[in-house]
Amino acid sequence: MLCTLFTSLLSIFYLVDAFESAHDAISDQLQIHISSPPDEKPVVYLLITDASLIEADEVDGISWPWPRSAYAEAVRFLNNAGAKEIIFDMIFSERSVHGYEDDVGFASAVEEAGVILANLSSSHRSAMSEQRALENLRITDRFALPVEGTDATMFKDYPYIRAPVAELTERVKAVGDVKFVQDRDGIGRRIPMLIRSGNRYHPSLSLSASASALGITAYRIEENELVLTGPGIERSIPLDAEGMARSHYYGDSGIYDKYLLLRVIKSQISIDEGSPPYYDPALFKDKIVIIGADATELKDFRPNPFNKSNDPGAHYHGTAIHNILAGDFLQSRYEAIYVLPVLFLTSLLLALVTARFRATTGFAFTFLLLALNAVTAIYMFKHHGLLIDVTATSINLIGCFILATGFNYVTEARQRHFVTSAFGQYLSPDVVKALVDDPNRLLLGGDVRTMTAFFSDIAGFSTISERLSPQALVALLNEYLSEMCDIIGKYHGTVDKFEGDAIMAFWGAPIYRHDHARLALLAALEMQERLRVLRTKWAAEGRDQLFVRMGINSGPMLVGNMGSRTRMNYTVMGDAVNLASRLEAANKFYGTNLMISKKTRALAGDGFVTRELDAIQVVGKKKPVFVYELLGKEGEVGKSLQHGAQLFEQALICYRKGELFAAKEQFAQVYDHIPEDPATAEFLRRIEAADKNMVQGGWDGVFKPDSKM
Numbered sequence: 001m002l003c004t005l006f007t008s009l010l011s012i013f014y015l016v017d018a019f020e021s022a023h024d025a026i027s028d029q030l031q032i033h034i035s036s037p038p039d040e041k042p043v044v045y046l047l048i049t050d051a052s053l054i055e056a057d058e059v060d061g062i063s064w065p066w067p068r069s070a071y072a073e074a075v076r077f078l079n080n081a082g083a084k085e086i087i088f089d090m091i092f093s094e095r096s097v098h099g100y101e102d103d104v105g106f107a108s109a110v111e112e113a114g115v116i117l118a119n120l121s122s123s124h125r126s127a128m129s130e131q132r133a134l135e136n137l138r139i140t141d142r143f144a145l146p147v148e149g150t151d152a153t154m155f156k157d158y159p160y161i162r163a164p165v166a167e168l169t170e171r172v173k174a175v176g177d178v179k180f181v182q183d184r185d186g187i188g189r190r191i192p193m194l195i196r197s198g199n200r201y202h203p204s205l206s207l208s209a210s211a212s213a214l215g216i217t218a219y220r221i222e223e224n225e226l227v228l229t230g231p232g233i234e235r236s237i238p239l240d241a242e243g244m245a246r247s248h249y250y251g252d253s254g255i256y257d258k259y260l261l262l263r264v265i266k267s268q269i270s271i272d273e274g275s276p277p278y279y280d281p282a283l284f285k286d287k288i289v290i291i292g293a294d295a296t297e298l299k300d301f302r303p304n305p306f307n308k309s310n311d312p313g314a315h316y317h318g319t320a321i322h323n324i325l326a327g328d329f330l331q332s333r334y335e336a337i338y339v340l341p342v343l344f345l346t347s348l349l350l351a352l353v354t355a356r357f358r359a360t361t362g363f364a365f366t367f368l369l370l371a372l373n374a375v376t377a378i379y380m381f382k383h384h385g386l387l388i389d390v391t392a393t394s395i396n397l398i399g400c401f402i403l404a405t406g407f408n409y410v411t412e413a414r415q416r417h418f419v420t421s422a423f424g425q426y427l428s429p430d431v432v433k434a435l436v437d438d439p440n441r442l443l444l445g446g447d448v449r450t451m452t453a454f455f456s457d458i459a460g461f462s463t464i465s466e467r468l469s470p471q472a473l474v475a476l477l478n479e480y481l482s483e484m485c486d487i488i489g490k491y492h493g494t495v496d497k498f499e500g501d502a503i504m505a506f507w508g509a510p511i512y513r514h515d516h517a518r519l520a521l522l523a524a525l526e527m528q529e530r531l532r533v534l535r536t537k538w539a540a541e542g543r544d545q546l547f548v549r550m551g552i553n554s555g556p557m558l559v560g561n562m563g564s565r566t567r568m569n570y571t572v573m574g575d576a577v578n579l580a581s582r583l584e585a586a587n588k589f590y591g592t593n594l595m596i597s598k599k600t601r602a603l604a605g606d607g608f609v610t611r612e613l614d615a616i617q618v619v620g621k622k623k624p625v626f627v628y629e630l631l632g633k634e635g636e637v638g639k640s641l642q643h644g645a646q647l648f649e650q651a652l653i654c655y656r657k658g659e660l661f662a663a664k665e666q667f668a669q670v671y672d673h674i675p676e677d678p679a680t681a682e683f684l685r686r687i688e689a690a691d692k693n694m695v696q697g698g699w700d701g702v703f704k705p706d707s708k709m
Helices: 002-015 020-034 050-058 068-081 100-113 130-143 205-214 261-272 313-326 336-356 359-384 391-423 429-437 461-467 470-490 516-540 575-590 598-604 639-657 660-670 678-689 692-696
Strands: 043-048 085-088 116-122 160-162 174-177 190-192 194-197 200-203 218-222 225-230 233-238 244-246 257-260 288-293 331-333 386-388 447-458 494-499 502-507 548-563 568-573 594-597 608-616 625-633
Touching: 002 336, 002 391, 020 359, 020 386, 020 391, 043 050, 043 261, 043 313, 050 261, 068 085, 068 100, 068 261, 068 288, 085 205, 116 205, 130 160, 130 174, 130 200, 174 200, 174 205, 190 313, 200 205, 205 225, 205 233, 205 288, 205 313, 233 244, 233 313, 257 261, 288 313, 336 359, 336 391, 359 386, 359 391, 447 461, 447 470, 447 516, 447 575, 447 598, 470 494, 470 502, 470 516, 494 568, 502 516, 516 548, 516 594, 516 598, 516 625, 548 575, 548 598, 575 594, 575 608, 575 625, 575 678, 594 598, 598 608, 598 625, 608 639, 625 639, 639 660, 639 678, 660 678
Parallel strands: 043 257, 043 288, 085 116, 085 288, 116 174, 331 386, 548 594
Antiparallel strands: 116 160, 190 244, 194 200, 218 225, 225 233, 447 502, 447 548, 494 502, 548 568, 594 625, 608 625
């Protein structure tokens, strides 16, 4: 839920272009670090530099602005050199200060060489007179492109055009718009291919030059692409929602050859005078030459991702020309339709992972998604020229991870507190720690598994409690229960509850152990041993001595948190639990303290000494239960006791066969090894009271108590 809310809020920010600057910065870094200079460089820059202005003024006696006849010399040189296209990134919108003939001479050179000049569209008429504005529209109308499938809403309207003077515009091969579009940070990353002026579409300078170089004859808009076609050629330029193309920069202007316009002018003059030129004409053969300014005074700097301060404007158009020729514009996939589904999908995946696994796994998964996002962005840029979102998706991943982990931390803290509170009082510290570390081991709501249940009760407790004051009784019970519970915890048992002096415990939950029966027997033996020590202590203190009966049974039980919605108890239920309780009560018939079932004896394995006591017909059950007395651990039980137990079991066999005389003799021999054995006395009493008619009938030797134990 928190991840969804965070992603929804992030999506709102995305929809209001809050990540535009970050997208631009990342696209810049991709171009700077991933792009490499192209092998073929179709563009050449001829620049007017600060040094050229000084040289022209101080050496040649020509001050700025230069006469257009000088540009004509440069055009003649480039045309003779075999330049593919000659482009001026300069707007000759005012008449030459050197007179009408200067414009006419330049116009002749422009017409002869097929030069492309620049114009500039605008939303405002500014200093232009209305008459001049109309005249500019008239003289540039022949350069408007017949574009099919255009959508006027895609292109902003620029009704005013600053065009070269009529003498030039009427004789030039083409004109192109030099509008510079800058992003919020002033960087020129996008360039308009078409400029709408009313219902006319004029080409940009880069489109005019490229179309001329490629021989393009038709233009159409298909979805978000400007498709250029000509004899045997087609180019597609991806456009964004505003009709802009995103330039793919390979470097700053230094990646292309740059020469001084002044030296080209002087080269033609030198050739005319029969002297060698400054530049070899071969440098410009089959090149698209862009003539522009790089002088501080002329202020034609256009920032780009590689140079954010002083790169010449010619590079803005030169890069676009190169992109058109190579079909290598960048395409952004920053639109919400591409990004928002990714945000919500990754949010869902991260929420699922953090909910199911530990924080370290969630961190690794988050890091993997972040790395995958970055690698995908680099791959798509390098191999497909696609720009995909990295910022919003990364923020979403990090934010969702922090929120999900924080939520899980709070939830786990509550769960730890619950586990500690619920089990800390009656589980061993290592079991509580294991549950806190992995609460999944605690299956709330109930789970059926084979476990071992334990019940204990103090013999004659009612009589003892009547003799003691409440304070003395509580002190005695607290000492007894504390000692017993410590031993249960030592052997990884779970104390279920206290019922007065009675203890109910179990082994095998909440953390399952395959040796649950063995642990229960070890705990019971140690509890009896501890009671012997305590009785000595209590006797010395003049206090009552406690003798405790214990019953242990193993079998399938339902374990879990059970109760009402407001009060629950982690406990066990089932027939196997009830039988353990009845075995505890059955001890009083045999004078024993530790009775276990046949199932527990089998599951506990070797290492214990027992004697079979009887087969008891539990009320409500058809099959008898075979029960045993736990005498101790192997190696710790005396030989006399073991021999007496063997004699007892042999007598029990005779007893069950109905051979009561033989059984009586063998039971009597048990006293030689276990003096005053209460269990033997019980069987001798039964034999004496046996009805001979019943013995001759269906005798099976099964003990059927008169009441529920």
